[in-house]
């Protein structure tokens with residue numbers, strides 16, 4: 598961690614003390630995504646939103662979203678927002694650095710690093726072919742220690758294409 602990031606980390610800890618509390622992911626029933634639409638709510642202030650919905654390797658999925666969420670004073674939908682100042686100062690510290698701020702991101706399973714930029718898929722109207730099987734665990738793309746000023750939620754809808 599360089600000096601700039603160390604200072605940022607200190608500021609965030611002072612402003613967001615709950616950021617240092619570890620979140621545990623409890624065991625949870627999941628269901629496979631089917632051809633009919635299934636939905637889950639993704640809360641902006643939660644770093645790991647369990648959806649209870651699981652993808653299967655090799656299957657093709659389509660995503661849509663509804664609703665708005667807010668990063669401090671910047672509203673966006675699930676496709677996220679661009680802000681030149683935030684991108685310069687904090688862009689590299691986002692959990693998915695090459696994704697937009699507040700783009701909806703899902704990981705497949707708790708411990709692997711299969712990351713789906715759902716916001717970008719929705720924005721570009723593309724499908725997703727699952728590279729592995731597991732539950733979708735989702736979040737707004739933000740700096741890991743900066744979730745305390747997040748508000749709102751988006752609803753993610755997903756269905757099986759093939």
Ligand SMILES: [Ca+2]
Pocket residue numbers: 668669739740743744745746747
């Ligand atoms: Ca934030």
